[in-house]
Amino acid sequence: MAGVKVHGIPRSACTMRVLATLLEKDVAFELVPVNLMKGEHKQPPFLALQPFGLIPVFQDEDLTLFESRAIARYVAEKYEKQSASLYGSSVAERALIEQWIEVEGQIYAPAGHPIFYQLVIGPMRGVPTDMAVVEESLVKFEKVLDIYDERLGKAPYLAGESFSLADLTHMPLTQYLMNLPKVAPAFHARKNVMAWWDKISARPAWKKVIAMSSP
Structure with missing residues (x-):
C-alpha cells in the first residue's frame, strides 16, 4: 500500500470534510469511488476496511481510518508543517x-x-x-x-x-x-x-x- 487514499463519493458530506482537509493541507491523494447504489459499502472487501459499512474510509500507507472528523484531525496533525495550521499552535x-x-x-x-x-x-x-x-x-x-x-x-x-x-x-x-x-x-x-x-x-x-x- 502506498500513498493516501480516500474511499467514498465526493457528494457525501463526510467525504467532503476529508477532501477539504487534504486540499487545505496540500496532501496528494487518490479518491477511490464507492458505488453505494450497487451496495459496495456493504460487501466484504469494504467491510474489511470499515465494519459499519459507511463512507469515507481513509488510508495512509499502512494506516486505515474511518469517521471523518477523526480523519480530519489526523491529517491536520500529521501534515501540520504543510501550509497554514488547522489545529492550533497551543x-x-x-x-x-x-x-x-x-x-x-x-x-x-x-x-x-x-x-x-x-x-x-x-x-x-x-x-x-x-x-x-x-x-x-x-x-x-x-x-x-x-x-x-x-x-x-x-x-x-x-x-x-x-x-x-x-x-x-x-x-x-x-x-x-x-x-x-x-x-x-x-x-x-x-x-x-x-x-x-x-x-x-x-x-x-x-x-x-x-x-x-x-x-
Missing part, C-alpha cells in the same frame, strides 16, 4: 478548536440533519416530506444559529482569529443547507454567520471540493 487554541468540532457533531449537525433529510434525502428515497418536522426542526436550528451569530460577532472564526478545523468541519452540511430555499434565509438573517460563511466558502480548497462534488 493547548488553549486546540481546546477551542476541539470545543467547536464537538459542537458541530453534537449540536449543529443534529439540528440541521432532520431538515436536510426531510427536504432532500427522504424525497430521493420516495418518502414524502413532513413539513411539520421541517418547521419544528427549523425553529431549533435557528436557535443554534443565534448562538453562532453571537460567537462570530466576537471573532471572525469559531475558534478565534484563524480558520481551523472548527470551521472546516461545519462546511459540508452548511453548504447543503444554504442551497435550500427553505433554510437559506435563516443564514442570511444573521450577518455574522453570513460574513463567516462568505469567507470560508470562498477558500480555494473548498471551491475544489465543490467542483469535485458537482455532477
Whole structure:
C-alpha cells in the first residue's frame, strides 16, 4: 500500500470534510469511488476496511481510518508543517478548536440533519416530506444559529482569529443547507454567520471540493 487514499463519493458530506482537509493541507491523494447504489459499502472487501459499512474510509500507507472528523484531525496533525495550521499552535487554541468540532457533531449537525433529510434525502428515497418536522426542526436550528451569530460577532472564526478545523468541519452540511430555499434565509438573517460563511466558502480548497462534488 502506498500513498493516501480516500474511499467514498465526493457528494457525501463526510467525504467532503476529508477532501477539504487534504486540499487545505496540500496532501496528494487518490479518491477511490464507492458505488453505494450497487451496495459496495456493504460487501466484504469494504467491510474489511470499515465494519459499519459507511463512507469515507481513509488510508495512509499502512494506516486505515474511518469517521471523518477523526480523519480530519489526523491529517491536520500529521501534515501540520504543510501550509497554514488547522489545529492550533497551543493547548488553549486546540481546546477551542476541539470545543467547536464537538459542537458541530453534537449540536449543529443534529439540528440541521432532520431538515436536510426531510427536504432532500427522504424525497430521493420516495418518502414524502413532513413539513411539520421541517418547521419544528427549523425553529431549533435557528436557535443554534443565534448562538453562532453571537460567537462570530466576537471573532471572525469559531475558534478565534484563524480558520481551523472548527470551521472546516461545519462546511459540508452548511453548504447543503444554504442551497435550500427553505433554510437559506435563516443564514442570511444573521450577518455574522453570513460574513463567516462568505469567507470560508470562498477558500480555494473548498471551491475544489465543490467542483469535485458537482455532477
